[in-house]
Amino acid sequence: MTLKASDLKVGDVFTQRLVEDLKRTQIVQYAGASGDYNPLHTDEIFTTKVAGYPSVFAHGMLTMGMTGAMLTNTVGDGRLTKYGVRFTSQVWPGDTLDASATVTRVFEDGGEKLVDLDVVTVNQNGLEVLKGYAQARLD
Amino acid sequence: MAAKTFPVEFSHILMFARSIGDDNPLYRDPEHAKASEFGAVIAPPTFVQASAQFDPDYGLRPKIGKPWFGSGKEPTGIRRGPGSGGGGGGGGGGLHAEQHYEYHRPLRAGDVLTATTTPGKTWEKEGKRGGKLMFSESVTEYRNQDGELVVTAKGVGVRTERPADPT
Numbered sequence: 001m002t003l004k005a006s007d008l009k010v011g012d013v014f015t016q017r018l019v020e021d022l023k024r025t026q027i028v029q030y031a032g033a034s035g036d037y038n039p040l041h042t043d044e045i046f047t048t049k050v051a052g053y054p055s056v057f058a059h060g061m062l063t064m065g066m067t068g069a070m071l072t073n074t075v076g077d078g079r080l081t082k083y084g085v086r087f088t089s090q091v092w093p094g095d096t097l098d099a100s101a102t103v104t105r106v107f108e109d110g111g112e113k114l115v116d117l118d119v120v121t122v123n124q125n126g127l128e129v130l131k132g133y134a135q136a137r138l139d
Numbered sequence: 140m141a142a143k144t145f146p147v148e149f150s151h152i153l154m155f156a157r158s159i160g161d162d163n164p165l166y167r168d169p170e171h172a173k174a175s176e177f178g179a180v181i182a183p184p185t186f187v188q189a190s191a192q193f194d195p196d197y198g199l200r201p202k203i204g205k206p207w208f209g210s211g212k213e214p215t216g217i218r219r220g221p222g223s224g225g226g227g228g229g230g231g232g233g234l235h236a237e238q239h240y241e242y243h244r245p246l247r248a249g250d251v252l253t254a255t256t257t258p259g260k261t262w263e264k265e266g267k268r269g270g271k272l273m274f275s276e277s278v279t280e281y282r283n284q285d286g287e288l289v290v291t292a293k294g295v296g297v298r299t300e301r302p303a304d305p306t
Contacts, residue, residue, distance in 0.1 A: 026160070029158035030159065032154070032158070033157070033158040034188050034189045035189055035190075035191035035194075035200055036199050037199050037201060037209075038199045039208065039209035039210065042209075043210050045210035045214050046209050046210040050208075050210075050215045060234070060236075061185060061188050061235065062158070064238055065155075065158070065159035065183065066161075068183055068184040069183070072161075072183065072184065073163075077175070077177070077181065078176070080184055081241065082239075082240065082241050083185075083240050083242075084237070084240065084293075085237065085239075087234075087237070087238075
């Protein structure tokens with residue numbers, strides 16, 4: 001699926017449920033795939049007893065990766081030109097995350113049609129865990 | 140990321156896509172991918188983060204024969220200073236504060252990337268919950284086997300004086 005510039009207007013919003021009741025096992029899966037084996041994400045004993053957190057928590061990059069799936073489902077495969085985020089709150093096992101992308105600009109640059117999007121992911125309490133932007137090519 | 144060469148392989152993309160809960164057939168079905176406009180399995184947008192697997196010096200992977208700070212008999216294998224237990228892929232360790240990508244061309248299974256990392260800015264901020272916050276930036280350019288720029292990644296890491304209060 002690819003977006004057409006003629007179908008988009010500023011303020012259009014796309015949303016996707018990223019995960020319901022995030023499991024520690026998924027965080028372990030991400031550790032294994034990404035290579036980031038920081039015990040803060042996978043080792044409850046280290047994280048609570050040594051590092052002083054209430055529980056392990058997700059890699060920020062897991063949230064960015066899940067949110068990226070919402071973006072590629074929205075703009076199409078291989079269409080992103082930019083994607084950047086700030087990790088604004090931690091994501092914990094048991095969290096349910098929803099991502100949204102809001103169209104902020106539809107424009108042309110060098111003969112290419114592009115869209116700018118604001119990107120936000122929130123948890124089940126409405127707390128923002130990730131905030132950023134993306135840009136993608138349009139048909 | 141200081142990986143010298145990062146061979147991008149189908150099975151690695153498959154596992155990465157599973158871990159982020161992305162069921163896109165372009166990441167898991169070579170036949171489907173072959174028939175697509177890309178002609179091959181491609182990588183999801185944040186996949187280059189997995190270049191850590193190929194960085195010989197990456198600090199957040201247990202190394203054969205070396206102490207590891209995760210729990211075993213004891214809650215940690217190594218005593219480390221406060222705030223040094225992290226290193227989320229940004230600049231100089233601690234937690235990962237920001238990540239930015241610019242995409243120049245599709246990343247395909249079979250590509251071999253070369254990463255070049257340069258340190259960026261560093262700055263400090265007084266945090267509300269974790270004491271003083273020390274930020275550092277690093278920029279990594281990933282080029283393919285033909286020397287073409289594929290992805291530019293900018294990471295920002297933050298170190299805190301004590302664990303950030305999760306509330």
